[in-house]
Amino acid sequence: MGGELTSGAAGAPPAAAPGPGGTPKAVGIVWALLGLNTLGSAGAKTVVPLPRSLIQMATMGALVAAFALALALNPRLRIRASAFLFLLTLLLVPSVIASVQPDVGFGALFRCTRLAVFVGTLWLLSHWWDGGLTFVRYHIRMYFAVLVLVAAGLAVAPGTAMPEYYGGRLVGALWPLTPPQIGQYAAIVIGLAVLLVLGRRTTAGSAAVVVVPSLVLLAMTHTRTATLGLLIGLVLAIGSLVLTSAAARRFFAWAVLCATVAAVAFSSALRAWFLRGQSQENFANLTGRAKVWDALLAEPRSTGEKVFGTGLGDKSFDGLPIDNSWLAVYDEQGLIGVVVVAALVIVIGGVALLRPPSLPRACAIFLISYCAISSYTEVGLGDASAYLLHLALAASLLVAPAPPAPLPVAEIPRRRIPRWARR
Template identity: 40%
Template sequence: MTIQRMTAGRPAETTAQPSRDWRLQATWAALFLNVLPFTGDHLLPLPAIVGQLIAQGALPVALVLALLANPRGLVRPNVHVVLFSLLCLLAVMVSLHNPFLVSSTYRALRFSGYVLVLWLLSPFWGRRDLALLRCHRVCLVVVLSSVALGAVISPGKAFAFDGRLAGIIWPVFPTAVAHMAAILAGTSALLWMCRVISGRNAVATIVLAAPVLVATHTRTALLAGAVGLVCASASLLLARSRARRTWIWGGVLSTAVFVVFASELMSWLLRGQTASQASGLTGRTTVWSQVLDHPRSLGQQLFGSGMSNLSFNGSAIDSNWVGTYLDLGLVGAAIQILLLAILLLTALTRPSGPRRAVAIFLIVYCIFASITETGLSGPSAVVLDLAVASALIARPSERPTG
């Protein structure tokens, strides 16, 4: 690979060739498909093994497409992708000593391949046309549209997961659906505040995402999206009158809704659980305690036991930090904290505008959601969210040529 040189003394190009753009979009779509495991009820006439092969095979397809989009193999030095590469190196080294050698090493190598594709896309970081964000939003719209269509075609199957909306045309769990809906709704609101997209575009995407988010009945995505949107829109208050008006009207409406529908909102948040069950995060804290109390050697505490399916004694861990401690130890968790801290601090130093606001939203969302969701220690939608954030706050540079 060749290290791309930064542009000196002149603005970077902002418009890519159409041929290069479709390759970038196709690469991102393949990366997105790779993190949508084919498990659960679905309407496609595909055996589960075929669907899984399609999802897993999307990664080598993404690698080929990335090479087509970046034929000279240019890479742009980027501290965020470097830190992800350190996680990959740690994952491979530790997984070689895992009792489940084949599956653990495969997961580590898949993570490495995923980050390799991000390296090949790194020259597209910093583009003023928000190329990666546009690709990301297109993928979100496609998946959420399929979720909504599935709910119309077969509502019984779509809401079979304890009454929570899931994807059934391509199987997507309610928590993953909620994650995507929150990201699409939040970015649409921010881009509208910055006048990057029209009101019609914003309404169309929010009308798609918001009902889906509510129907998934996922508290983490709703709260993380709200916190991220408040933080991101606050960065626009001084520069954008539309953001200031939105804050005023949002404050008035949210207060009115809370006062009028307080009991209904509390019932929705409790999801039929008792207060003690809700405080225990639906049993998650029990699993976390089991992981943390399990005896481990000093080496395992520091470097982990290798890549796993992020479960313990048959129960999902559902926490990025506990899962990382199990797989990659304290060192892995420290790398992730450093990654998030650098991303957030870098975003805060950028000029006010859509790139900074959307980046802050994505980073804050991922930080908040990481408490009850996994994602930073392997290929996931969270990694894609943070890659988009990194691309938005990167300094402008020349795109790859040739």
């Protein structure tokens, strides 16, 4: 991935100063463990069959280890309160109320505990949130490592990595990852790496090592949501830099020109890739998603279920995936959950718009835009997931830098008084 992606490029302006006492390297390990927890345990068939119980043990063990390590790094429980973390904590209320019902089952309480530990770990990490790019680099390293694992699976077993039951789309052959997951990770890595180049925090060659293979993997997943989220998110993020960055203006102009040429020259190929061999009818109802959504909304519910939901579950309805964050939150955490999640997205988006133009702000806008777009066909905004981790990264980029600590009295320089003033 190149040293420049982890430490600023030569001749580039220095990155934002770290928080009080600096950011320990072990914080990056905590962030990676949180990412491992969100990879999930269900997906494609792997080369070596992995029992789901073993994968769940690994992901949950990663979350417990992340919390324990964060607590060891922050034993005095120093935190930086924010509206994002407050609203995320508030989301636990409808989750717990719905999940403690006798007929819900133990699985809902288990997921509530997982969400609580996930949120608690973010609170502990907030001590090092300073509006700098440290966590952006953690994010790129973490998800690029996942993409390297996907590429290794493709090289080892191409047939398993591109199975027929997924329409020949790329999946995880060594770890059970679905095409939308891989597409999401690739899009996030590409977007953040491009913004680091525009902000002169890394070199173009260093970023190309990350961006080019990620683009190839994204194309092989045929994931429309991730592609649209990447393009729209980058347009909004770069647009926020246009007035203050000549590099952003040049990149924006070239991107528009190349996109126009590609749309004209390869329109039929792009249309075929976008449709993925589906009929117009199947594409119109979003590959069957609309039928599940209609059935979920038509389901009779009691007042309590409408307000608090039915408890945290596997984001499915009648055995079919919901594939919509807002409907999944409504189903599991009720109208209160929908209001809290909407407030969370609106607040963090509003804070991003009110911040002055900067590279951290542009990265935050990209992440928020991507999550908002993906929420229409993906789930995750109401539970411990990669999407909440993206939004947590955005929140860390929008934190105002902490004021410098006051000097001890003995170190405050004293003004020398002239002799004539002493009389």
